[in-house]
Structures are given as C-alpha cells and as structure tokens.
Amino acid sequence: MAILKIARMGHPVLLGEAAPVPDPTAPDMRRLVRDMAETLADAGGVGLAAPQVHVPLRLFLWRDGPALNVLFNPELTPLDDAMELGWEGCLSIPGLRGQVPRFTRLAWSGQDAEGNRVTGEAEGFAARVLQHENDHLYGIFYLMRMEDLSMLGFTEELARAAEATRGDAP
Template identity: 65%
Template sequence: MAILKIARMGHPVLTRPALQVEDPTAPEIRRLIADMAETMEDASGLGLAAPQVHVGLRLFVWRGGAGNILALINPEIEAVGEEVEEGWEGCLSIPGLRGEVPRAARIRFRGLDVEGRLVEGEAAGLPARVIQHETDHLNGVLYPMRMTDLSRFGFNEELHRAAQAGAAQAERRAEEATA
C-alpha cells in the first residue's frame, strides 16, 4: 500500500466529473481503494474521493460505523425528504479551511462494494454529510461551491479563536445578568 498525493483546490482534476468504474473487482481498483484508505487514515480524514488522489473515477472511501473504512463505487444518492441541515465541513483538498455547508439531512445511497456487490441504504447526520461531500467530488464540486454564506468560511485557527471569544462574551453576559 502507499500514501497517495492529495490534489489541492485549484487542480483541474477536482472540477471535472469522474468516469464510471467499469470493473469494480479489477486488481488496480482494489489497490487504489487500499491506497486511498491508507492515505485517508494518514491525513486523519473522514472520506476521500478518487479525484482527490488524481484519479478521475467514481469511487470514494469513508469511515463508516465503528471506524470501519468502507468503499462505495459508482455511487448514486438522493435526498429523502426536504429537510436541510447546515454543518461545518473541511476537506483534505482544501487544507486549513472550514465552512458551513447546507446538505440534505437524510439521503438514500446505492453503489457497489469492492466485491462488485450492490450496497444500498439510508444515512442521516455525519454519515449523510460525508457521503454527499464525497459524491460531490465525483461530480467536480467542492464544498465552497455549495456554501450560501461565505462569512461562515475561514481558516480553522481563526474560526476557533472567534468561537472562543464568542463563548467568553456569552459567559460574561450570563454572569452580569445574574449579578
């Protein structure tokens, strides 16, 4: 297995739609998935799509329940219901930044696993967000393109500092209100 180079925002591979995987059980696909899983682990990511490692194919790996790393090949997703949730996202291709992104609260997904077997299910919360984020990569979409309020986009350190300052200010107000 190998640690792969992660493409960063600005590289054209990240804005092109990826191609269908013709043979999910091919040895080179299995090797790619293993290398992507190792790369994701090394980078402490929750998901990693093939275009992020300079491979324009429709597959991604992600950390499923109980910490297992799963692969989804040629995924299809659809929203279940109309509820949308705002949530903070980062991306291994956009290091050091984070933004608040609206996503479907619940999704239905289907695709193939590394054995070529059909995998389908529903997801909500963080798993739904990760699957949508990674599927966006396969369609040439980066999370800032989904943002509706760019004032909620910034460097991790600055956002953390601002959150701490806001919490300290709220604490002072609460103390003043009880005094």
C-alpha cells in the same frame, strides 16, 4: 501500499466529472482502495474521493465510526427536503472550513469492493460526508454549495473565535 498525493483546489482533476468504474474487483481498483485507505488514515480525514488522489473515477471511501466504507459508482437520493447547515472542511482545501447546507437524510447505492450491489441510508453527519465526497465526483467543492461566505474561515481562526465566545480566551 502507499500514501497518495492529495490534489488541492485548482488542480484540473478536481473540476471534471469522474468516469464510472467498470470492474471494482480489478487488481488496480483493489490497490487503489488500499492506497486511498492509507492516505485517508494518514491525513486524518473522514472521507476521500478518487479524484482527490488524481484518479478521475467514481469511487469514494468514508468513515462511519470505526468502519471504513467503500462505494464504487455511487448514487445518492435525498429521502426528503429537510436540510441543515453544518461545518465542513476538505483535504483538497486544507486549513479552511465553511458552513454548508446539506440534506439530512439520504438513500445511497452503488457497488462494494467485491462488485456487489449495495444500498443503505444515512442521516446526520454520515449523510453530510456522503454528499461531500459524491460532489467530488462531479467537480463540486463544498465552497460552491455555500450560501453565505461570511461563514467561511481558517480553521485556526474559527477555533480561536469559538474559544473566545466560551470565555476561555484571555
């Protein structure tokens, strides 16, 4: 296994549309999933899309609690029109966070690492992570979804501001 290099904003691999994965069970896909899982754990993230590790294929991993999930050739469908703002960061845009509107509930489908068709529903934070990672498969960054860029900031500055509003700052 290997820790892969994470592409950062500005790299062309992050701007294109990812290609479908013809065979999720192929040895190179199994190796990629293992390497992505190790990379995600090393980076301390909750999700990672293949384009973020310089592989323009329709695949992403995400954590839902302790479980690590893999989805090849994903399809997401909002279950209603309800949306909410929430803070997001990105391993490809280190050090920044912003408030992004996302659907609160969605259905998802695709293939697992065994090539089986899988489906499910997600809400709240899990739905946000799925939408964020799926956007990477279309060359979309969370910044492109933001409606108010005044709600974008460096992680350290946002933490300081939060401390100050709680009265913890000197």
